[in-house]
Amino acid sequence: xxxxxxxxxxxxxxxxxxxAGAQPGATVRVAPDGPIASxxxxxxxxxxxxxxxxxxxxxxxVRFAAGTYRLTEPVAFxxxxxxxxxxxxxxxxVVIDGGREIRGFQKTTDGLWVAKVPDAAAxxxxxxxxxxxxxxxxxxxxxxxxxxxxxxxxxxAADPKSSFVARREDLKPLAGLSAEQLRxxxxxxxxxxxVSRHRIASVDAGSGQVDLTGPAxxxxxxxxxxxxxxFENLRGALDQPGEWFLDRDGTLAYRPLPGxxxxxxxFVAPVxxxxxxxxxxxxKGALVEDLAFRGLTFRHTAYSLPxxxxxxxxxxxxxxxxxxxxxxxxxxxxxCRIEHxxxxxxxxxxxCTDCKVEHCALVDLGAGGVRIGxxxxxxxxxHATGKVTVDDCIIRGVGRWFxxxxxxxxxxxxxxxxxxxxxxxxxxxxxxxxxxxxxxxTDCKRNTIxxxxxxxxxxxxxxxxxxxxxxxxxxxxxxxxxxxxxVDSYNKTGAGGWGLYNDEGSTGIVLEGNLVWNTTTxxxxxxxxxxxxxxNNILAFSRYGQVMRSRIEDHLSFIFEHNIVYWKGGxxxxxxxxxxxxxxxxxxxxxxxxxxxxxxxxxxxxxxxxATGQDEHSKVADPLFEDAGADDFRLKSDSPAIAMGFKxxxxxxxxxxxxxxxxxxxxxxxxxxxxxxxxxxxxxSEDFEAIAPSPSGYAPEFAAVSHGGRPELVAVTEETAxxxxxxxKVADAAGLKNGFDPHFYYQPHYEKGLATCSFAIRVEPxxxxxxxxxxxxxxxxxxxxxxxxxxxxxxxxxVVMDVPAGRWLHVEIQSRLNGDANxxxxxxxxxxxxxxxxxxxxxxxxxxxxxxVDWVGFSSSAEHPTAVFLDELELxxxx
Numbered sequence: 001x002x003x004x005x006x007x008x009x010x011x012x013x014x015x016x017x018x019x020a021g022a023q024p025g026a027t028v029r030v031a032p033d034g035p036i037a038s039x040x041x042x043x044x045x046x047x048x049x050x051x052x053x054x055x056x057x058x059x060x061x062v063r064f065a066a067g068t069y070r071l072t073e074p075v076a077f078x079x080x081x082x083x084x085x086x087x088x089x090x091x092x093x094v095v096i097d098g099g100r101e102i103r104g105f106q107k108t109t110d111g112l113w114v115a116k117v118p119d120a121a122a123x124x125x126x127x128x129x130x131x132x133x134x135x136x137x138x139x140x141x142x143x144x145x146x147x148x149x150x151x152x153x154x155x156x157a158a159d160p161k162s163s164f165v166a167r168r169e170d171l172k173p174l175a176g177l178s179a180e181q182l183r184x185x186x187x188x189x190x191x192x193x194x195v196s197r198h199r200i201a202s203v204d205a206g207s208g209q210v211d212l213t214g215p216a217x218x219x220x221x222x223x224x225x226x227x228x229x230x231f232e233n234l235r236g237a238l239d240q241p242g243e244w245f246l247d248r249d250g251t252l253a254y255r256p257l258p259g260x261x262x263x264x265x266x267f268v269a270p271v272x273x274x275x276x277x278x279x280x281x282x283x284k285g286a287l288v289e290d291l292a293f294r295g296l297t298f299r300h301t302a303y304s305l306p307x308x309x310x311x312x313x314x315x316x317x318x319x320x321x322x323x324x325x326x327x328x329x330x331x332x333x334x335x336c337r338i339e340h341x342x343x344x345x346x347x348x349x350x351x352c353t354d355c356k357v358e359h360c361a362l363v364d365l366g367a368g369g370v371r372i373g374x375x376x377x378x379x380x381x382x383h384a385t386g387k388v389t390v391d392d393c394i395i396r397g398v399g400r401w402f403x404x405x406x407x408x409x410x411x412x413x414x415x416x417x418x419x420x421x422x423x424x425x426x427x428x429x430x431x432x433x434x435x436x437x438x439x440x441x442t443d444c445k446r447n448t449i450x451x452x453x454x455x456x457x458x459x460x461x462x463x464x465x466x467x468x469x470x471x472x473x474x475x476x477x478x479x480x481x482x483x484x485x486x487v488d489s490y491n492k493t494g495a496g497g498w499g500l501y502n503d504e505g506s507t508g509i510v511l512e513g514n515l516v517w518n519t520t521t522x523x524x525x526x527x528x529x530x531x532x533x534x535x536n537n538i539l540a541f542s543r544y545g546q547v548m549r550s551r552i553e554d555h556l557s558f559i560f561e562h563n564i565v566y567w568k569g570g571x572x573x574x575x576x577x578x579x580x581x582x583x584x585x586x587x588x589x590x591x592x593x594x595x596x597x598x599x600x601x602x603x604x605x606x607x608x609x610x611a612t613g614q615d616e617h618s619k620v621a622d623p624l625f626e627d628a629g630a631d632d633f634r635l636k637s638d639s640p641a642i643a644m645g646f647k648x649x650x651x652x653x654x655x656x657x658x659x660x661x662x663x664x665x666x667x668x669x670x671x672x673x674x675x676x677x678x679x680x681x682x683x684x685s686e687d688f689e690a691i692a693p694s695p696s697g698y699a700p701e702f703a704a705v706s707h708g709g710r711p712e713l714v715a716v717t718e719e720t721a722x723x724x725x726x727x728x729k730v731a732d733a734a735g736l737k738n739g740f741d742p743h744f745y746y747q748p749h750y751e752k753g754l755a756t757c758s759f760a761i762r763v764e765p766x767x768x769x770x771x772x773x774x775x776x777x778x779x780x781x782x783x784x785x786x787x788x789x790x791x792x793x794x795x796x797x798x799v800v801m802d803v804p805a806g807r808w809l810h811v812e813i814q815s816r817l818n819g820d821a822n823x824x825x826x827x828x829x830x831x832x833x834x835x836x837x838x839x840x841x842x843x844x845x846x847x848x849x850x851x852x853v854d855w856v857g858f859s860s861s862a863e864h865p866t867a868v869f870l871d872e873l874e875l876x877x878x879x
Contacts, residue, residue, distance in 0.1 A: 025058040025083075032067035039086070039096055040075045046084055059083045064296065066092035070100075074274035074322075079286040088295030098272030098322075099133065099300030099340075102252060105262055112238070113254045113262055117269070121250035122180070127304040129269040130233070131366070131401070132244050133340050134254065136266075138364055138400055142237040142245040144173050148677040149190065149228035152220055153701050156209060160219035163211045164227075165701065171205055173236045180248065181234070183213070186305060190228040191218055192494025193428060193464040194404035196311030207690050214308030223493040225702050225747060226679035270302035270342060274320070280327020282351030282382040288325070292332040298322065303342030303366050303401055315409055315432060316402035317375050319367045321347035331355045342366035342401055349374055352385045361394040361665065366401035369393070369423065373413030375435055377443050384443055386414045390421060392656050394666050398426035403461055407454070411435035414445040422453045422655045422666040427461040429501075430454040434471025438505040439530070446476035453655035453666075456486045458520070460676040463494035466501025466525070467516070475508030483654040485631070487519040488673040491544075498525040498548070499539070502532050502558070510535070515633055515651040517541045522548040522574065523565070532558040536647055538633050540566040545574030552579045559584045564623045564641050568593040577601040580612035588618040589641045593628070619644065682748035684875035688726040691716045700728065700873065705744040708736035713860075714744060722760035722808045722871035730769070731867040732860040743859035746875060749776075750853040752819050753877040757856060758812040759870050763788050765805045766866040769859065773815070773827075776854035781847035784813045784827040788868070795829050801839055809833045810872075817851065817877075825850055853877075 026049050030042045042062045050057055062084060088094040105113040120128045132139045144150075150170045156163025174182065179202075187198040187210065198212040221227045231237065235253075238245045244254040254267070275298045280288040301322050312318050321344035325331055328348065337360065338345040344367040348355050352372075362369045370390050378384040390408050399405040407423035407430040410416055423430040431449055436442040454467040467484030470477070479500060489497025499516030502509060506529035514537045516523040523539030526532065528551035539546060546567050549557065565572065565588060572590060577583075580601070590605075592598050598620045600608035605620055624636040635641060635648050642648065656666045686700050697711035707713045710733060717729040730742055748755075755773075763769065773783035787794040793803045803809065815827035825846045832838035856875060860868060 026060040028060065028062045029065070030062060030069070031065040032069065034065070038069050039071060042086070043075060043077065043081060047080065050080070057083055059290070060085075062086045064088050064092065064094040066094060068095045068097050071096055071098050071275065072271050074272065074277045076277045076279055077288055077291060078279050079281075079288050082287075082289040082291050084290075085292040085294060086296065087292075092295075093297070094295065095297045095299055096275060097299050098275060098302070099268040099270045102267040102269055105254070105265075105267070107262060111255060113256055115252050115267075117246070117250045117252050119250070120246060120252070120269070122248040128246050128250075129271075129302055130304055131270055131302060131342055132252075132254075133268040133270070133300060134244070134265060135260065138340060139254070140240070140243045141232050142234060142239075142243045143230050143232040144234070144237040145230060146240045149230055149679075151226040151228060151679050153208065154699065155220040156211070157696075157699065159215070160221075161215035161217075163209060164220045166208045166210050168205065168208045171203060171208060171210070173231060173234060174200075174203055175205065177234070184248065185234050186232040187212060188230050188232055189216055189220070190461070190490075191216070192223045193462050194312060194314060194316075195402065195462070196309065197305050198309035198311075199305065199307060212309060215311070217311045217313045225493075225682055227493060228679075268300055270300045270340075272301050273303070273342070274301060274322045274324065276323045278323075278325035278328050278331060280351065282327040283380070285382075287327050287329050287351070288331065289329045291328070291330075292334065293336055294332070295335045297337040297339070298341075299337075299339050301341040301343065312404065314404065315428075316344075316367045316399075316405040319343050319402055319405070321345060321367075321371060323347070324349065325352050325355065327351045328355055329353050332358065333360055334358045335360065337361045337363070339363045344368050344371055344405065347371040348385055348388050350378070350383045350385065352388065354387045356389045356391070357393060358389065359392045359662075362396075363394065364397040364400060365395075365405070368398050368405035368409060369395035369407045371406075371409045371411070372416050373411040373435070373444075375411050377412050377441070384413070386416060388413070389417045389419070391417065391419050393421045394656060394662075395421060395423040396425050398423070398430075399428060403427035406430070406432045408432075410444065410447055412443045414443060414447065417448040418450075418452060419448060420451045420655065420657055424454070424456045425459075425670055426457045427459050428457065429465045429469040430457050430467055432469045432471075433477065434474060434503075434506070436472030436505065439473065439507070440505075442473045444472060444474050444477075447474065449477070449479045450481050451654050452482045454482060454484045456670045456673070458488040458490070458497045459673045460488045460490050463489045463491065464496040465489060466498045469501045469503060470506040470509055471503050472505045473507045477509045478512070479509060480512040480514065481649060481654060482514045483651050484514065484516045485518045486673070489520045490676050491520065492676060492679055496521050496525070499523045499542075500525070500534070500537075502526040502529045505529055506532060508532070512536050513647075513649045514538070515654075517631060517633070520544060522546055524548070524560075525550070525575075526558050527551060528553055529557060531556050534558055534560045534563065536562045536649075538564045538566070540564075540628065540633065542567060543570070545571050547573055548575040549573075549577060549583065550575045552576050553582060555582060557583045561585070561587050562644070562646050563588045564646060565590045566593060566623060566625070566628060569596070572598060573601050580614065583614075585614040586617050587644055588615060589623050589644060589646065590618065590620050591622050617644070681750060681877050682746060682875065684746065684873060686728070686873040687724060688716050688728055688871065689724045691726065693717055693726070698728065700744055703744040703746050706738070706741050708738060708741035710736070710742070713742040717869070720762060720869055722762070722810075727762075727869045727871040728873070729867055729869050730858065730860045732767070732862040732865060734864050736863075739863060740859045740861055743857055745855055745857035747855055748853055748875065748877070750817060750877045751851075752817050753879050754814060754816050755853050755877045756812065756814045757875045758810070759873045760808050760810050761788070762808045762869040763803055763805055764867045764869075766862060766864060767805075767860065767868050768862040769868045770861065771813075771856070771858045773813075773853050774855040774857070775850050775852045777849075780855070781850040783815055783825060783846040783850045783853065784829070784844070786811065786813065786829065793831065795841060795844055800829070800841060801831060807833065808871075815846070815853070817853065819851060824848070
C-alpha cells in the first residue's frame, strides 16, 4: 500500500486526503500540462481507482490547477461516477472551454478582418459555427436591418405557418444568392411571446413570397399586421462594426469595433454543444448521487439551427442545456460560472431531487438559466423532479439566441426553492412556474420564489410576460419578498408586461411583500385562476393601468389586501371587473401621484363600495415614500399605510447575498430598454395583376376576409378589369349566415396625417356594397362611409350620384387626421367616370369623436347572387 501510494504521489496525480465532510478518499489532481489534463481524463482516473478498489466507491475529490482545459464534446457521468467533487484549487481560475481560437486574421482594403477557417467550409461535411465570441463578448452575426425589424405584408395563402409575403424592397439583400446561400440565411421571426428561427426554401422576388423549410408554431400575422422579422447570416449585411460573417468557403470576415486592434483581439468559435451530461436511470434505480462541481468556469458552446429551423410554443421549451441531469440526487454546482453558451445553462430533468445551483453566475446565454422539471406530468413516481434549489445566483444576458427563454423555469415540479437570485436582461419572463394551462391536475406544488431581484426584462422585444409568471394549480407556492422592476413589453402586436402575472389557471399562490415598479401594463395581473392571495405588496408606476383582471369566473379569483398602489397617470383597474364579485379587495392604499381623481372601474371609492362591497377599509392617500421619484419606496414613519396594517419590509434583502465583487457584478448597471421602433404605417397597393385566379379565393394584402364559408366569393378574376387583365371580384349569394358577408377589412391604425383610400369599382345589377372607416372604440364610431345600392352612390346618409351597372368608376376618399377628438373630423370624396368631370365633395361629417382609422372595410351586403369588381386599390397615410 505504501509503495503504491508513493508511486502515485510521484506521478503527481493522486493524494489520499478526505474531501470536506466526506470519509477519507482519493484526490485526483488535474493540470493543463500534467498527466491528467482534462475533465474527461479526471473522470476516467476516478473510475480506474474505484476499479482497483474492487467495487468500493469511496468519496473522491478532483482538484484542478489554474488554466484552460479544452473540451470538444460533453463529458458523461453515470451512477458509477457519484460521490466525487470536481473543484478548482483554492484561488485558481479554472476554465473548461468548449471553444477554439481562430487566428491568422488579415486586414482588407474595405475595413474588414478576414481569416481562413478551412474546416468550417460547407464542403467539410459538418455544420459551420453559428456563434462567434470576440474579445470576451458575443459578436453580432451579420443581419439586416441592423437595428429594428422588417415587417411582413401577409401570411402565405397555401401554408401560413411556412410562408409569408414580404415587401419587395426588403428582399433586395437576398438578390443574387444561390440556393445554398439562401438556405444559409436565417429568418428570425418575432411572435407575441416567442421567436422562431427559419431557413429559406425559396424566394419569389416578383411577388415577395418567402417559403421556409419548416413551420413556425403559429400562422404568421396571427397577432395583427406588421409581424416583425429580420434576416441574419448573409454577406451583404456585413456593414456595421462588431458584425461577422462566415462564408461557405470557410472565410471568416469581421468588421472591427472602434478601438479594436487586430493583434490584440481574440476570436473564439464554439465547438462543443454541451459540457456535462449526468445520466442516471430512475426506472432502474440507478441514480447519480453526490456529484459536485465547485469553482469552475464553463465557457463557450455552440448551437446549430437544424435544416427545418426551430420554433417553440413558449419558453424555448425544446432547447437543451449545457449541463443536463437525469436521475440525479444531490448534484451540486457551486461557485461556478457558465458563460457564452448557445442554449440553456442547466436542466434538472427526469427524476432529479435534492440538487442545487448555488452562488453561480450564468451569463450571456443563448437560451435561459436553469430549468427544473419537464413540460408534461411525470410518467411514473420515480420520474418526478423536485427539491431543487437555485440560490444566490446571478443570471444575466438571457435569450441571446432564443429570446423567448426564461431565467429560471419550473415545469411540473414541486418543492423547489428559487431564492436570493439576481436575474436580469432578458427579453421575456425571468421566473416561470407551472406549465399547465387551466385547472387540470399538476405536479407543481409548494415552490418558493422569494427574495429575488428580477429586472430589465422584455426589453420592448416580446409580450405577455412577467417578472414572475405562473400557470396552473400551484397550491402552497409563494412569490414573496421579490423586487421586480423595468418590465418593458412590445405592445404593437400582442401586449402585456407585468410584474407579477398569474396566468391561466394559477391557483393557491401567495404573493406577499413584493416591490414592483416601472412596468408596462400593470404591476399585478391575473388572467384567470382561483384563490390566490396578493397581500402587503408595493405596486408602483405601471404605465398603462395598475391592477388587471382578464377573466370573470364563478369562484373566488383572488384576494387583494393591504397593498400600496401608487401611480401617475392612467387608470387603476383594467380588464374585466363588471361582475364586481368573486374577487376580494380591502384595506389597500391607493394614490395617484399627479393628483388626478382615483376611480375604480369608473366609480369613485364611495360609489365603488356601495356598488360592489369592495375596499370597505381601503383609502386614497399619499403613502409617504422616502423618494418614489428616485425609486426609494421605504415608508416614512407617519405613513398612513402603516396605520392601516401594512407591514414594512426591507426590499434591500432581495437579490444576491454578501458584498465585494459578487455584489458589484449583480449591481452592474444595465442600459435602459431601447424604445420599440414604430412599424411603418400600413400601405396597400393592389392591382391584382400578379395574382393568378384560384377557386380557393384570395385575401388582399394585409386584409382579413370573412366569406361565410364560401372562400370563392372573394377571388381574383379575369372577367373584367379597370386596367390590365385582372380585378378582385366580390360576389354575393343567398343563404349566408351574416348579411355583411362576404367582406374584407384592414386595420391600419392611422392616427395622424392625410389618410387616403382609392379604388376602381364596377357594380353589377342588384349589388349592395359599402366601404367604411371606423375607429377602435366600443361601440365604434364611423368616419367616411360610401354605399352603392339601387343604382345610387350614397356618401354617409346622402345620395350624391347615379351609378349605372356595368361601368367602371374611380373613387378617392380622404380625411385629415389631427389626433384631436374635440375637433370635428371631416372627409372628402372624389368620384370620376371616363370622359366625365369628377364629382368632388368636401367637409362631409363623421361621427362625433371619430379621430382614428382603425378599420377600413369593404362589404357586399346583398342577400342574392350579384357582384362588384374592385381594382387599383390603394390605402395609405402621408403627412
